[in-house]
Amino acid sequence: MIAVRNLTMRLSAGGHSVTILDDVTVEVPEKQMVAITGPSGSGKSTLLGLIAGLDKPTAGSIRLDGVEITALPENQMARYRRQKIGYIFQSFHLIPTLTALENVAVPLELNGDDHARAGAAELLAEVGLHDRQFHYPVQLSGGEQQRVAVARAFACRPPILLADEPTGNLDSAAGRQVIDLILSLHRDHGSTLVLVTHDPALATYAERIITLRDGRIASDVPATAGPRGAASGPRSPGEQP
Ligand SMILES: Nc1ncnc2c1ncn2[C@@H]1O[C@H](COP(=O)(O)OP(=O)(O)O)[C@@H](O)[C@H]1O
Ligand SMILES: [Mg+2]
Structure with missing residues (x-):
């Protein structure tokens, strides 16, 4: 369960304070899939980043399965995020100097998994990229990079998946593959999914x-x-509404 209460985010820009999120209260029950929409600049990415603990709010609270994350110091937040939250960015954010396999292995290694590479290879096969394991991000198409990023986000089987316009940089065919993948991970593993789009x-x-x-x-x-x-439950992409 994601419980956001009275969340406010203000930043100072050019000497005055700008309110980016204004008293937002929302709950997302476990396993639900919720879409967040709204015009550009409405605060979607800011909200998602706060739920992931990437930033601290000006006021308000965020509880994830009862844990008040706004109170966690950064080192504890980093560990918590690795175990509980998978985050998918619009622009992939893969590490350019690591292969696809190594990118997916990173969170597993940080979690002390002795079989990180084997686990990463399995995940890459699951996202249809078995034959791209040793490619670097620059050698992959946008759709392939995003599938690697999805595998990485899901490496530690987090109960919460957050995706910020995951298909925003992709053409419709590649976007469709990525969304199918995110939806099937959400369904098969019962993770809560918050999708900004x-x-x-x-x-x-x-x-x-x-x-x-x-x-x-x-x-x-x-x-x-x-x-x-x-x-x-949600329709599968192939189905007619
Ligand atoms: N670091 C920042 N400093 C100042 N303003 C920011 C900063 N980050 C975002 N904003 C502003 O906050 C508003 C919301 O941004 P964002 O959450 O990225 O919106 P969205 O994802 O809905 O497009 C925008 O007006 C943006 O310009
Ligand atoms: Mg955004």
Whole structure:
């Protein structure tokens, strides 16, 4: 369960303070898939980054499975994030000097896994990149890089997956593959999924759509329930609504 309460984020820019998130309160139950949409600049990435503990809010609290993460010192937060949170960035953020295999192995190694490379190889096979293990990011297409990033985000089987416009830098075919992958990991492993997107088609795979505007929640509604609406889980991408 993700519980965000009265979350406010202010930054100073050019000598005056700018409010980026304004008293946001929201709960996401375990295993739910929620889409966050809203215009550019509405605070989506800021909210996701705060939930991942990448930044500290000006005010308010964030509890993940009962743990108040805003109170954790950075070293504890880093460990907590590695074990509990998978984060997928729009621009992949792979380490350019490491191969695909090594990129995926990093979180496993940091967690003290003695079989990190074997585990990473398995994950790469799972995302369809068995034959790209020894390639460097620059040798991979955008879609392939993002699939490596998805494998890395999921390496430690985190209960929470956060994805910030994961298909934003991809063409529609590659984007579709990446989204299929994220949805199947969410479904097969029962992780909670918070997906930031401004693609309305993508948002319909969620059970619930939250819209941000000017740093506030403008709406929070169940996704339009088709034949397989919220009650029976998200539609699979191939299905007609
Ligand atoms: N480090 C920063 N300093 C000042 N303003 C920032 C900073 N980061 C983001 N912003 C501003 O905060 C607002 C929300 O940004 P962001 O969370 O990235 O929005 P979104 O992801 O919805 O496009 C934008 O107006 C952006 O310019
Ligand atoms: Mg953003």
